[in-house]
């Protein structure tokens with residue numbers, strides 16, 4: 001790890017201030033081209049530690065860049081992971097205040113809630129399905145702290161993978177009640193269809209995203225505990241939203257999630 005602990009903490013504070021004050025910054029690799037992936041995750045974990053120290057609760061984990069549509073949109077080719085905090089959550093049908101954000105975009109995701117721990121390495125789809133309590137639809141609102149959503153992989157990992165808000169809703173289902181690969185997803189903005197996908201858009205099967213998360217966490221000696229909410233990544237590219245926009249995402253067999261921007 002080329003960055004010192006002091007620089008890691010300073011960069012975590014810098015990125016978290018950008019999140020909390022809703023102002024953009026240039027990508028951190030511009031000033032620190034030497035930083036590596038371990039530094040990037042160390043910065044993300046320092047942001048997480050800042051929040052936990054203030055009494056914020058961890059509400060889940062997320063994978064990002066798990067679909068080819070997202071990888072293509074962002075010009076990167078490796079999935080990444082981040083954390084979810086309690087204050088990111090908004091109720092189904094709820095309002096998202098754009099003034100608290102910089103340049104939000106929405107992503108349609110399938111989320112898992114585990115009932116048993118998942119450990120890597122070697123975690124696979126079968127392990128995930130056996131350890132899943134239920135799946136539930138989710139819409140993530142991402143908000144890169146980087147100017148114009150321009151970043152590289154290390155910068156976005158450090159920025160907690162652009163995490164900002166999320167909404168869950170619809171109908172939770174057991175994994176044996178649905179075919180998560182062929183499950184259709186229709187995204188509507190202001191009543192117009194703007195995106196469609198099937199569950200298989202996420203790494204061939206959304207459970208593969210959870211397995212990948214367990215395997216990536218194992219590299220840090222961590223695992224996915226029982227009872228963890230995990231968002232598996234946007235099934236399509238992300239769509240920009242503005243005040244006045246209304247989003248409904250319809251999931252085959254899982255119901256709909258809606259939110260609006262004020």
Ligand code: 0L1
Pocket residue numbers: 062063064065066070074107140142143144156161162233234238
């Ligand atoms: O949740 C995500 O897939 C976001 C990953 C980070 C890249 C982005 O901001 O689009």
Ligand code: MG
Pocket residue numbers: 062063064107109140142231233234
């Ligand atoms: Mg996402």
